[in-house]
Amino acid sequence: MATTSVGSIDFPQRKAARLRFQDRRRxxxxxxxxxxxxxxxxxxxxxxxxxxxxxxxxxxxxxxxGRRTFVGLANYAELWTDSTARRALINTFVFTFAAxxxxxxxxxxxxxxxWREGRFNRICLAFLLIPVTITPVVVGLIFRxxxxxxxxxxGYYLAEWGISGPRGFLASTSSALPVVILIDVWxxxxxxxxxxxxxxxxxxxxxxxxxSADGATALQRFRLVVLPLLLPTVxxxxxxxxxxxxxxxxxxxxxxxxxPGDATNSLMxxxxxxxxxxxxxxxxxxxxxxxxxxxxxxxxxxxxxxxxADVRANET
Amino acid sequence: xxxxTRQIAIERTTLVxxxxxxxxxxxxxxxxxxxPPREIFSSPPSFTFSPTLFNFERxxxxxxxxxxxxxxxxxxxxxxxxxxxxxxxxxxxxxxxKSRYAIVVAYFFLAIRTVPIIATLIPFYLMMRDIGLLGxxxxxxxxxxxxxxxxxxxxxxxxxxxxxxxxxEAALTDGCTLWGAFYRVALPTVVPGIIASxxxxxxxxxxxxxxxxxxxxxxxxxxxxxxxxxxxxxxITWGTLGALAHFSTVPxxxxxLFLNRYFVQGLTKGVH
Numbered sequence: 001m002a003t004t005s006v007g008s009i010d011f012p013q014r015k016a017a018r019l020r021f022q023d024r025r026r027x028x029x030x031x032x033x034x035x036x037x038x039x040x041x042x043x044x045x046x047x048x049x050x051x052x053x054x055x056x057x058x059x060x061x062x063x064x065x066g067r068r069t070f071v072g073l074a075n076y077a078e079l080w081t082d083s084t085a086r087r088a089l090i091n092t093f094v095f096t097f098a099a100x101x102x103x104x105x106x107x108x109x110x111x112x113x114x115w116r117e118g119r120f121n122r123i124c125l126a127f128l129l130i131p132v133t134i135t136p137v138v139v140g141l142i143f144r145x146x147x148x149x150x151x152x153x154x155g156y157y158l159a160e161w162g163i164s165g166p167r168g169f170l171a172s173t174s175s176a177l178p179v180v181i182l183i184d185v186w187x188x189x190x191x192x193x194x195x196x197x198x199x200x201x202x203x204x205x206x207x208x209x210x211x212s213a214d215g216a217t218a219l220q221r222f223r224l225v226v227l228p229l230l231l232p233t234v235x236x237x238x239x240x241x242x243x244x245x246x247x248x249x250x251x252x253x254x255x256x257x258x259x260p261g262d263a264t265n266s267l268m269x270x271x272x273x274x275x276x277x278x279x280x281x282x283x284x285x286x287x288x289x290x291x292x293x294x295x296x297x298x299x300x301x302x303x304x305x306x307x308x309a310d311v312r313a314n315e316t
Numbered sequence: 317x318x319x320x321t322r323q324i325a326i327e328r329t330t331l332v333x334x335x336x337x338x339x340x341x342x343x344x345x346x347x348x349x350x351x352p353p354r355e356i357f358s359s360p361p362s363f364t365f366s367p368t369l370f371n372f373e374r375x376x377x378x379x380x381x382x383x384x385x386x387x388x389x390x391x392x393x394x395x396x397x398x399x400x401x402x403x404x405x406x407x408x409x410x411x412x413x414k415s416r417y418a419i420v421v422a423y424f425f426l427a428i429r430t431v432p433i434i435a436t437l438i439p440f441y442l443m444m445r446d447i448g449l450l451g452x453x454x455x456x457x458x459x460x461x462x463x464x465x466x467x468x469x470x471x472x473x474x475x476x477x478x479x480x481x482x483x484x485e486a487a488l489t490d491g492c493t494l495w496g497a498f499y500r501v502a503l504p505t506v507v508p509g510i511i512a513s514x515x516x517x518x519x520x521x522x523x524x525x526x527x528x529x530x531x532x533x534x535x536x537x538x539x540x541x542x543x544x545x546x547x548x549x550x551x552i553t554w555g556t557l558g559a560l561a562h563f564s565t566v567p568x569x570x571x572x573l574f575l576n577r578y579f580v581q582g583l584t585k586g587v588h
Contacts, residue, residue, distance in 0.1 A: 028494040029409040036406035036469055037421065044428055044462040047439035054439065110334065113327050124331050126576055131338055133572040135523040137540050138561045142341045145348075145554050153344055190338070195583055247432045250525050254544060271434040276530045281438055288435030295430055 048292075055286040061279035068282075075286035085287070087262040088270040091177060092291075095266060096245040096298075099184045103241055104234075106185065107192030112222075114193065115200050125197075128190040136187065140254030143183045144170065173263040176256055180264050183251055188244075192237045199233025200226070235306040242298050246291070267291045349558035371555040378556065379542060385563060387453065388522055388538040394457040396517040399464035404510060406465075407472025408498055412481070422473050428466040433526060436462070441530060451533035459531070460521050467520075468513045471582065475509035476502065512582030515575055522568050539564035 055075050057068040079085045110128075114121045131139070147155040149168040159168055169175045203226065211225045227234075249268040252258060258265035258273070267287055275284025350367040375381060406425075410418045440459050444450040449458070483505075484497040492501065503510075525540040532541065543560055572579055 025494060026413075026415075029413050032405035032498070033409035033413075033421065036402040036425075036465055039402055040425070040428055040462055040466060043440070043458055044431065044436055044466075047436040047443065048431065050439035050443075051435050113331055113334075116324070116327070120328060121331075124335060125580075126573055127335055127338065129572045129576055129579060130342060130569055133519060133523075133568050134342070134565050135525070135540050135543070135561075135568070137523075137525045137543050138345070138565055141543065141557060141561070142345045145557075146341060146344065186338075186341075191583070194580055198580060198583065243430050247434075249434075268432060268434050272437075272526065272530075275434065275438040276441065281442070284434070284438055288432060288438065291432040292435050295432065299430065 051285040051288055054281050055289050057282045059280075059282035061281060071282070075283050076290070078283060079286055079290060084262050084265065085270060088258075088265040088267050088287075089290070091262075091265055092246060092248070092267045092294075094177065095181055095184070095248060096242055098178075098181045099188070099245045099248075100238060100241045102181070102185045103189045103192045104238060106189045107196055107237065110189065110193035111196035111200055114197055125194070128193065131187050132191045132194070134187075136250035137254050139183065139187050140251045143179075143186075144255045147179070170256055171260055173260050176260060176263045180252055180255060183255065184245065184248065187251070188241060192241060195237040195240070196230070196233055199230050199236075203229050231306060231310055235302065238306075239299060239302050242302065243295055246295050246298065267294075345558050345561055347558075348554050349562055351555055353553045353555055371553075371559040374556045375559045379560070381560075381563060383535070384537065384539045384542050387528075387532070387536055388540070388564070390453050391456050391460070391528065391538055392518045392521040394453065395460045395464055395521040396514050398457060398461045399468045399517050400510065400514060402461070402465045403468025403513070404472050404503075405498070406469045408476050408502060410469070410473045411476035411479075412484075422470065425466040425469045425473075429463060429470070431463075433459075433463070437527060437530065444531065450531065451536060453532070453536055455531040456521075456524075456528050456538075459527055460524060464517045464520060468517065471513050471516075472506065472509055475506045479505060508578060508581060511575065512578040515571065515578055516582055519568055519572070522564075 054068075056070060056072060058071045058074070059068045060066070079089070114125060146153045147158070147168055147170055149155045149159040152168075155168050169179045207225060207229070208221070211221045216224070247268055248266055249272065252264050252266055252269050253272075256264045258269045268291065271284050271287035271291065274280045274287060347365075349371050350369070351365045352368050352370055410422045436459070440455075441450070444455045444458075449455045479502065484501050487497050487501045488494070522538075523540060524538075525544070528538050529541050529544075532538070537545070539560070543557065543564060
């Protein structure tokens, strides 16, 4: 009790002050984060939970006065038995894999072409931003017009020379899906190229120089040095595109509306039709949930795949 | 040296061909807007035409272009401002927090971005119908802000994380408040990140088509919806569509061209 030296009194006080400061700081950071978290939970997570709930009901706003009857997993079963839904699911996967694979191959070539520093390449780069920023609805409409058989810039000659059918590429069941895929490739290849190019430019220059000084050919340099180092960027580009391609809506809706027949129907197009045009809420919710599940599985698969590739690249 | 110049020549030629592949459809769309209707529908397609502003006069007769433009601007600016106000502080908090839950929350925001809009749009539609916001700009702003705010949070999280803490610590020791350390010390150094975030938010919501198509009505619909809605009605030709597309694409393309530095920066940072 007699210890009244300044130091021994001061010390606990300072410690307490510092503790209070840490608490204050923690509270401050929480206060900054809370609005965004609450907002996303309320406006995104809550509807998401509702969607899962609705998917177990026969719930149609235009039928039976919008009454809900519990049907268990019947909506999900219908997804598999309904031939339109099954076709939409298959189309979505075909679209995603074909579009992303082509975008990756072309994007990588484009990125390698643009790798060299210089004013010419900078100008090319600026122009390549145009397809990425243009409204997707407009992209769809441009190609719909260009491919029209009676007055389209391309469509007329393609039909005239017998390359496409007399009703054009978009109106034939066999060619509609590939054409829609190519439109997507047209629009998004530059984006993949821009991401890969940013990755290429951040590669350490000394390693590349060392490789060429060692007499490695261009192909060897690319396969053994550039590609392994570029893997994280490749992963980023692929995941980003897979996610977006799986959710494709605008281009298909504008060019073919899912037709002819079900030839270009995708999960999103079908879900929107069922949910917001026929107000078949229960079934549409099931479609939405399956889409979420597929995207989650695809992302997980990509993560595993790239991790394995990363390990293998490090071993060699 | 000779082999090198030849290689560059080949590279450039290839690039020019690719650029042509991109510019021809775009230029075609631009040119239809200045063609008289007769020449657009000429079969076989004609390559020469006498330019006219007829199509632009038509769209002002057929649409309330200024109202469409206003809808697009209000919705994209509303979404952007709200997303930045929510996302920038949240990104800072997650980057500076020492809690191990911070990274979990950050990944939660990233996961939100991957959700297909169809899964949330239907319940959200019913929700908006019940509280009477269906058909208003608010409905679109509210739902688009979820995705965009999640995007901004993640992007700013990676910008703030790359920023050393020293400056803020020094400012705090000098008696700066916690808010001051965030607002006056950290925030000014990430302005490029904020510009990139804003650029992407504006682009996403300006080009958005699915949500406004179902959440707005004929008075509040934006340009992207009008483009398609107009199509198929009897009075519309490709020429008027091309003219209308000028309004929906030129602002966003110009913005991206002038700010392309931030655009590319955001591409690699925001989605990492």
